[in-house]
Amino acid sequence: MSTKRLLRAAATVSIAWAGLFATTSALAWGTEGHEVVALVAERLLTPEAAKRVGAILALEPGATLASVSNWADQTRTRSTAPWHYVNLARDSDCIYVMQRDCPNGTCVVGAVTAQVRRLISSTGQDQLEALKYVVHLIGDVHQPLHAGYAEDRGGNTYQLQAFGRGTNLHAVWDTDLVRALDPSSSSLAATLIARSAGTALTSFAPDQWATESCRIVSRAGFYPDDHKLSASYAQTFGPIAMDRLYLAGSRLAATLNSALGASTGEGR
Numbered sequence: 001m002s003t004k005r006l007l008r009a010a011a012t013v014s015i016a017w018a019g020l021f022a023t024t025s026a027l028a029w030g031t032e033g034h035e036v037v038a039l040v041a042e043r044l045l046t047p048e049a050a051k052r053v054g055a056i057l058a059l060e061p062g063a064t065l066a067s068v069s070n071w072a073d074q075t076r077t078r079s080t081a082p083w084h085y086v087n088l089a090r091d092s093d094c095i096y097v098m099q100r101d102c103p104n105g106t107c108v109v110g111a112v113t114a115q116v117r118r119l120i121s122s123t124g125q126d127q128l129e130a131l132k133y134v135v136h137l138i139g140d141v142h143q144p145l146h147a148g149y150a151e152d153r154g155g156n157t158y159q160l161q162a163f164g165r166g167t168n169l170h171a172v173w174d175t176d177l178v179r180a181l182d183p184s185s186s187s188l189a190a191t192l193i194a195r196s197a198g199t200a201l202t203s204f205a206p207d208q209w210a211t212e213s214c215r216i217v218s219r220a221g222f223y224p225d226d227h228k229l230s231a232s233y234a235q236t237f238g239p240i241a242m243d244r245l246y247l248a249g250s251r252l253a254a255t256l257n258s259a260l261g262a263s264t265g266e267g268r
Contacts, residue, residue, distance in 0.1 A: 032185045033178045033245065034069035037139040039189035040249025041065060041256065049253075049261030059128045065135055066185065072136035083111035083133075084140045086210050087150035094147075094214035096207040108146060109206045112137040116204065120259050135252060141206055142248035144222075144240075145170045147213035155217075162229035172229065177241050180234060192246040202247075204255050209247075216240060 042065050045053065057063040076084070086107035088094050096102075102110040115137065118130040140146045148154040155169035162172055182188035216222065221236060 030073065030174055031070050032183075032188075033143070033174070034073075034136055034139045035066040035185040036178070036189045036192070036245050037142075037248040037252060038065035038069040038135055039186060040192055040246060041135070041252035043189070043193055044250060044253035044257075046257045046261040049257045049259075052260040053131070053256060056128050056131050059125060068132045069135045069139065071132040080111075082106045083137065084108055085146040085148075085154055086141070087154070088147060088210065088214045090149055090151075090218075094211045094218060096210050098207075108137055108141045109210050112141065112206050116255060116259055134255065138206075138209075138252045138255065139248045141209045142213060142244045142251075143173060144213040144216040144244065145173050147210040148217045155223075158223060158227075160224060160227040160229055169223065173241070177234065177238065178245065181238060181242060188245070189249070192242060192249070195242075196246045196250070202251055202254055204251075204258065209251065212247075213244070216244075 042050075053065065057065070057068070060068070072080070072084070083106065086096065086101055086109050088096065088101055096109060098110070101107060105111065105114055112134060115130045115133040119127060119134055122130055145154040152158050153170075155173065156171075158169040159166060160169060160172070161167075163176060167176075178188075182191065221233075224230075224233065
């Protein structure tokens, strides 16, 4: 992305962010962010992968990648809750170590790997469930605070003031920041695809994706020092959130293309 386009995107985010500061109402992105990831992926599937995804989703009439993208949250249990995140040590340089960070595969890196294998090897309702997990968990690992630090529970215990109310940093990233980019899932997905045209799809590497997320968390200023969110926060981190959403969708498409299609392609 050119410097001029990046600055323009940041300015747009800042305007939207300033508008949000004028209201005290809580905004819900949880659903929207995962829908955006699914909509981006849908546009980047190869024809063969799209056909196979459609056949799997046909087991649930009317289902789309976007409509099932939040199923894993809606059906979360005590045993599956750890599948949605991974805790990395502050002194690890954000390097993922399976034995330390994901014992018995009970973290987002291990879970998404297991569900991709299940997607490839299963059929019927079992395959449909695996697809739902893959769509959701690839989105999760690209949300920076889903690969954060155990001591603050991925930003959940880092309290701050934002939008005229008390909240926490995890909620800001899960809800408000992406909502500020665009309140419409379909519109934001279209924007991400347009601004990222020609970006190559990537191979399956959830451990590396977690490292990327963690390194965003470790950046200076990610945790506001005064526990107050300002419009300037969006100038820095709004474009990063956009990049993470696009990468999640692109990598989801690449994963499905590889698992369900003949080859990985740039889209259709």
